[in-house]
Amino acid sequence: MEQFYFFLMLLFLSTLSLFILFFRHACLMMSPNLPPGKIGYPVIGESFAFLSSGWKGKPESFILERMTQYSSRVFKTSLFGEPMVMFCGSACNKFLFSNEGKLVRTWWPESVNKIFPTSLQTSATEESKKMRHMLPQFLNAKALQRYVGIMDSVAQRHFASEWENNSHVTVFPLTKRYTLWVACRLFMNIDDPNQVEKFAEHFNQIPSGIFSVPINLPGTPFNKAIKASKFIKEELLKIIKQRKLDLADGKASPTQDILSHMLVSCDENGQYMTEEYIADKILGLLIGGHDTASSTCSLIAMYLAELPHNIYDRVFQEQMEIAKSKSPGELLTWQDVDKMKYSWNVACEVLRLAPPLLGAFREAMDDFVFDGFSVPKGWKLYWSTSATHKNPECFPEPEKFDSSRFEGNGPAPYTYVPFGGGPRMCPGKEYARFEILVFMHHLVRRFKWEKVIPDEKIVSNPITTPAKGLPVRLYPHQA
Template sequence: MDIQQLPLLYLYVLFSFLLLVVSLSLYNATKSTRTPRNHLPPGKTGLPVIGESFQYLAAGWNGHPEKFIFDRVANYSSSIFKTNLMREPTVVFCGALAHKFLFSNENKLVQSWWPTSVNKIFPSSNQTSSKVEAAKMRKMLPCFFKPEALQRYVGVMDSIAQRHFAAYWEKTDQVVVFPLAKRFTFWLACRIFLSMEDPGDIETFLERFNLLAEGLLSIPVDLPGTPFRRAIKASDFIRNQMLLGIIKKRKTELAEGKASPTQDILSHMLLAADEDGKFMAEMDIADKILGLLVGGHDTASSACAFIVFYLADLPDVYQAVRDEQMEIAKSKRAGEVLNWDDIQKMKYSWNVACEVLRFAPPVQGAFRDVLADFTYQGFSIPKGWKVYWSAYSTHKNPEYFSQPNKFDPSRFEGSGPAPYTFVPFGGGPRMCPGKEYARLEILVFMHNLVKRFKWEKLIPDEKIVVNPMPIPEKGLPIQLFPYKSLK
């Protein structure tokens, strides 16, 4: 080394040393403001980057989604624990008190959050905060999803159900239930949200939509052949090739007076202006319609399929449901569709549906973003972390439901389960606004099913898997035994 280079080397070493001293000083100065590690909830964060996402998803794939939760609650002797899910440091909250705390602190300590996979599949969701978007949607939806507004759709739902069963169930003696349930609820959503009628268009839409749904909460690895990549491509196709065309056509029809401003959610979105008089962008409407289709179709199809799944093994419950529904069927004239009063008579049937939702909640839980540091049960929850609440932490917990593995619709008689224990639709300000819509489509499905058929499972011990919603592993193939008369 040349002697003239020594001063430069000396300066470099000195500068590096001073930088280290400054860094340590800053670290020590800020250390007291950081969340002490021993005040975080117990738990492990798993592997680098992916954390425990694989274990969480694998529990569902193996048919025991509650195992991820219950194993850690038992291991840590705590109703909350830390982990890493969907590449985010996460605290899982379990139990009714935890549900109450989170639901009552919505938009105060926490706000809705979706994993990276959702933001990439719905790109416009990044344009504004989820809090702002949720507020917008909740101003729009009540005119459609309130019970009094939904009354006009009962007959439409029943007509579609009759056409669905005539086309796909009555001409065969064996069916695979889950894809048919998806077809039914998607048909309803397309008709009521978009006024789509053509079965061919709906079928094409559904094929792409299924790919989107499968990748929605997948591990966000954007590589060829992954569910995530397929979902992104399906989302792009649906929005750009299908929904934008429908939106532009409806704009023209509204301008020419050929469509009604109140005929469906699409018309309402196109005509609704914000406080500044601005209308929603077409792509933003496409994303929101797509989100509504996810919420209004996929969850209900899971519930309908599992009603078939459980009633196959419960002849006494099946018969009680059929007796209730046949009383209603006998009161109808030939060709008369169901109405709102008929729905109100389906009390036992809805108790059965609720017990199905307890056993197999379509939404396993949901993520929240922590807005500010807070303490819960003596543990520090840092700002920027995510929290996750789990329906299974109460639905399958003997502390809240005695004999939780026993199917018992009577749990929902009278005042029903204790608050914050039965949460298939969430709770608080973020409770699913489509809860009443889901009740209608599930009950209309049950009515048209039990008055037509008895059935047996072709795979008696078929496993339930979660991906990302609970589904029968083989789609639930059944043998049908039709009744000669529908009355």
């Protein structure tokens, strides 16, 4: 009987919560002069339509269809239980990027906070500022010059163990191993592939859970992501404790990587970061330095397999000129990467056509007006890469692959935004550029390849990837 009453109470509270959410949304939608659009179903809103467009391989369709339907570059919707305004276009990007910390601030769905529970007592905005103050010390030009040789060393070992002597490989899982290995080596000085692999199997559970239905039941993507995040954080705490001992015994250097720097740094009040805090931050860095770069590396391989041979041939020629200039065993340098100009133009065009993330969220810090429409305080906002990357006004013939778009001065401001823009531009942009180009160098100088699935789609869930992981046949170059 007690269980029956408990079930009734649970049902009542759930129904009440849904009613409150629905009532809240209805009231918010009654604000005057909102942008055009609709909110979809109660609570769920248009979340399914938004997500399914990515699952079906047409992630831009949700945005572009509504821009056409409402004849507006801003429209309202409801995603992940929140009223939201979609900002679409270069003028929208400029407005949001220019008003970061003034009218808008970073926001993520509550599911993200549940997958990455934080030990922090301060706001996400304050923590973001702290990290952005810290990261340039490790991602500036001087630091990156040191990283190239390390990335090259990791890439050599990765290709020797995972690619060579294989006639078939599946590219995306391998690019994830490469980028995670690089991140673990640079952020925590972990260079053991077996230790990296312990992380890898759990990292693979996280992306699909981030924007899944937030039902924490065994077997659901959301539940798997929560468990994976918890495991990784527990492993990070073990590494942090050991590093503290190594620093105390003089076995580790205070400046050798981001982990050591965090452990020896204190704030203006002389307070050191807690182990929990550092684990949170390292987890975030590993996520940021892993999935997005691996997505781009795999999609570069996909496009080079599909495009006219002359594009691959030009990348190959550029990379072989650099390879021939090196002595046996000599690692790549910053100067070598700086010579990979055509290869980077190709990578940039891949990032335009298939950016690893399709946009990002913001929250209105106060009421404001944009394009004649009111945006109420507390509403969530979303800016979209597709709104400019696939817009013929920004990029003529947007579906055509044309790396020459990035020659000279390149695209117009606020149209090309795979790394965001303004104060929130990805601080790891140059890190990603080096990591991607080192990968391209080793891939094209070793192999040509062809897709096993000729019509394999590109999907987003939420990271943009080849739908089947891009299985390919490898054809090694003759020495």
